[in-house]
Amino acid sequence: DKPYAPYYDERSALLILLEENSLEKLSRMNNLNITVVSKDFFEKVNHFVWDLNEKEEFIREMLVLTPIERQSILEEMLAKSLH
Structure with missing residues (x-):
């Protein structure tokens, strides 16, 4: 399963901002x-065995949170998945 990472490399993300005007x-x-x-966020999300739709839905839900909230939730989920 290929890791989910839209605009994974910095160059492709920067292209959005470098377009004319x-x-x-x-x-x-x-x-x-x-x-x-x-x-790191995408690397953590890719630790979970989810299909593409589940990953996209989870990421959409996470985007409404603050970076600290996202990090806290992901770390808690990862810790629980290791037990």
Whole structure:
């Protein structure tokens, strides 16, 4: 099973911001929320044996949390999965 990681390498993520007039385009969007998660986040999520839909749903739910909340929940889940 291939690890789930959209925009996994930094270059592909940066391409979004490097498009022509990207900052201008972004500034015209209303209610734009950008959440960045670390490579470590995806590595932790990939420890779980979930299908693609489960991973995507879990990640969407995690994105509404703060980074500290995400980290805490993931660490707790990983600890429980090891026992």
